[in-house]
Amino acid sequence: xxxxxxxxxxxxxxxxxxxxxxxxxxxxxxxxxxxxxxxxxxxxxxxxxxxxxxxxxxxxxxxxxxxxxxxxxxxxxxxxxxxxxxxxxxxxxxxxxxxxxxxxxxxxxxxxxxxxxxxxxxxxxxxxxxxxxxxxxxxxxxxxxxxxxxxxxxxxxxxxxxxxxxxxxxxxxxxxxxxxxxxxxxxxxxxxxxxxxxxxxxxxxxxxxxxxxxxxxxxxxxxxxxxxxxxxxxxxxxxxxxxxxxxxxxxxxxxxxxxxxxxxxxxxxxxxxxxxxxxxxxxxxxxxxxxxxxxxxxxxxxxxx
Amino acid sequence: xxxxxxxxxxxxxxxxxxxxxxxxxxxxxxxxxxxxxxxxxxxxxxxxxxxxxxxxxxxxxxxxxxxxxxxxxxxxxxxxxxxxxxxxxxxxxxxxxxxxxxxxxxxxxxxxxxxxxxxxxxxxxxxxxxxxxxxxxxxxxxxxxxxxxxxxxxxxxxxxxx
Numbered sequence: 001x002x003x004x005x006x007x008x009x010x011x012x013x014x015x016x017x018x019x020x021x022x023x024x025x026x027x028x029x030x031x032x033x034x035x036x037x038x039x040x041x042x043x044x045x046x047x048x049x050x051x052x053x054x055x056x057x058x059x060x061x062x063x064x065x066x067x068x069x070x071x072x073x074x075x076x077x078x079x080x081x082x083x084x085x086x087x088x089x090x091x092x093x094x095x096x097x098x099x100x101x102x103x104x105x106x107x108x109x110x111x112x113x114x115x116x117x118x119x120x121x122x123x124x125x126x127x128x129x130x131x132x133x134x135x136x137x138x139x140x141x142x143x144x145x146x147x148x149x150x151x152x153x154x155x156x157x158x159x160x161x162x163x164x165x166x167x168x169x170x171x172x173x174x175x176x177x178x179x180x181x182x183x184x185x186x187x188x189x190x191x192x193x194x195x196x197x198x199x200x201x202x203x204x205x206x207x208x209x210x211x212x213x214x215x216x217x218x219x220x221x222x223x224x225x226x227x228x229x230x231x232x233x234x235x236x237x238x239x240x241x242x243x244x245x246x247x248x249x250x251x252x253x254x255x256x257x258x259x260x261x262x263x264x265x266x267x268x269x270x271x272x273x274x275x276x277x278x279x280x281x282x283x284x285x286x287x288x289x290x291x292x293x294x295x296x297x298x299x300x301x302x303x304x305x
Numbered sequence: 306x307x308x309x310x311x312x313x314x315x316x317x318x319x320x321x322x323x324x325x326x327x328x329x330x331x332x333x334x335x336x337x338x339x340x341x342x343x344x345x346x347x348x349x350x351x352x353x354x355x356x357x358x359x360x361x362x363x364x365x366x367x368x369x370x371x372x373x374x375x376x377x378x379x380x381x382x383x384x385x386x387x388x389x390x391x392x393x394x395x396x397x398x399x400x401x402x403x404x405x406x407x408x409x410x411x412x413x414x415x416x417x418x419x420x421x422x423x424x425x426x427x428x429x430x431x432x433x434x435x436x437x438x439x440x441x442x443x444x445x446x447x448x449x450x451x452x453x454x455x456x457x458x459x460x461x462x463x464x465x466x467x
Contacts, residue, residue, distance in 0.1 A: 009355025009374070011339060017314055018333030018379045040377070047336065047375045048356045060333065062380055088369070112444020113423065115357055117369040118376065 012050045017059035024068040024175070027061055028150050032173045034059045039175060041084050042118035044111070045127045069122065069177060072096065077183055080146075083122025083176045087111070087134075090121060099183060102190035102208060103137045109194070110134065122176045125161070128168045128231070129202075131269075135162075135232040136208035137192065139224035141181045148177040155180075162231035186220070188212050189294025193286045194226075195278055197269070203227045204270035207282045211290040218243050218250045221290075223283065228262040228275050235261045238283075247291050255284040318382040322347070323391035337373040337381055338362045341388065349390035349418045353446075360445035363419040364388050370426040372444070389418035392425045397466060401425060404461040405454075412449035419445050420455060428466055435460060 007013075017034075021027040031037055038057035040046050041064045049055045063069055069084035072093050079099055081090070090096050090107045097104045110116060110124075110133045124134045125145070135158070143158045150173060158179075161168050170176070194206040206226040212219045221243060223235040238257040242250035264275035319328045322345065329344050338355075341347040341364070350373055353361030357372040364373045365387035392398040401424050404410075411417050420442070427441040438459050447455065 010352050012334040012336065015314070015332070015334050018316070018377065020379070020382070043375050043377060043380075044357055047377065050334075051355065060377070062377070064380065111357075112360065113426075113441050114360060114363055114370050114372045114444045115375075117366070117371050 007052060009048075009051045012047065014050065014053060014056060016050075016057050018062065019059060020062045020065065024063075024066055024148060024177070027063050027066065027175060028148065028173065030059075030061050031175065032150055034061075037061055039063055039126070041120040041123040042086065044115050044119040045123065045129075063175065064120065071178075074099070074183070079181045079183060081121060081179045081181070083125070083178055084120050085122075087116035087119045087121065087124075088113070091116065100137075100141065100181065102140065102192060102210065103134070103181075105190070106133055106137045106192045106208065109192075121179065125158075125179070126168065126170065126176050128162050128164075128166050130165050130229060130231055131202040131206075131227040132232060133194075133203065133206065133226065136206055136224035136226045138179065138181070139232060139234045140190075140208050140210045140222040142222075144180045144182075145176055146178045146180060147174045149174045153177065159234055164230045186212055187294070187297050188220075188222075189290040189292065189297060191286045191289035191293060193282045193289065195282065202269060205264075205275050205279050205282055207279070207286040209283075209286040209290040211287065211294055213247060213291060213294055216247055218245055218247065221250070221287070223254065223258075223286070225258075225262060225279060225283075227269075228264045228279050230263065233261060235283075237261055242287075247287070251284045251287045254287055255280040258283045316379055316382075318379060320381050320383060321385040323387055331378040333377065333379050335378045337364065337366075337376040337378050337386070340378040340381075341373060341386075347388050347390065349393070350388050351415055351418055353415070353419075358444075358446070359416070360419040360423065361416050363422040363445065365392075365422060365426055368426070370423050370444075387422075389422050392421055395425075397428055398425055400465050401428070401458070401462050404458040404465065408454045408458040408461060410454040410458040412447075416445060416447045416449075420447070424459060424462065428462065433463060435463065438463070 036058040040060045040062050069082040071082045087107050087110050124132050138158050145156050147154050188210040192208045194203045196203045208224045210222040221239050226232045238254050242254050259276050264272040266272050317330050341350045351361040353359035355374045357375045362373045363370050423445050427438050
């Protein structure tokens, strides 16, 4: 890892071709015909990587203006978000605010205003950072990813999408077209807890929780964590074992169980030791916070995931 | 197949710079910051960190603040770009600058064009609450003196704009 001032970041020190296709089909054809082409949307990760020469592509294909990737819509069963929708557009979307409050809250905390105006949700997902902020909420929402290619579309659950740091199941010639989030009839309480150097820096540990309870007993819970494993993870074992427990017991038990579901590492932002310890506490806090929210939203009659 | 696309390694882009239609030849590896400073001589846009952390290079792209060091110049074809020197001439821009001067919200001045641009974007977007302006300014870093005087200036600006 290069320190911030050890390279001149004024220029991108390499040459490549640039294409701005007019529709998704052109983008896919280009992607097929050029070896080593990279998709670029907001560029907030990729341009930095280009400046540091972490990636050396032959060509960039800019999909940030494709109308087929720039929509937020709902049909009552699903909310579908185009992959080139920017983070700021998500923050300001009434649909997202109303039906996906967890996602709205998380996205608002991503980067700065300047970055959110460029960065896209699809870029955040496809860049496949273990610390990607938008992913833990999408994991708890059981989001599905629609991939487009010249051979036709396919759908992958977001839980199966990541295979390692910066690695995904995306095959050559495939583009993430949209994110589909199933709407549930049930109301959940939600919470997102993150530890980072500053609020807009990448997380050292982040936890997203969706939770429903009846008479103080957990009836359904979904927990996802970022920055504590090679990919963002869903804590299925913990979820299963704390369902049916009282909130007090569930919070304690989750904090004990969570360490078996994560595999943190030492890196520039934190250490494995610190991450395990803080993950335990954050999971506990996140469960309580989600429960408080659940009690608040329980009375209101809004459609919300 | 590839001849089909007009832009490959050298391209002419056409965009509105501070309201004036501007044409310039760019290469794919050039950023908007490079083109503004080196080719169009807009020196009010500053190079700080170069990786989108500091906000010194903030410009308005179709009215939205972005870090120009991360925007590929080739993308900007057809967009509208507004830079700090233009904002400084506007009515709201003058109010912001006066307030920053009066409150001492400047030390070395290098981050100031970025602050000016982001504050201008927030005010013209109708953000009226000091906490919301604070959140909008998260991406602008001052390494000399801090943010207290900037916030004092913002309070003044909020009271002086409608």
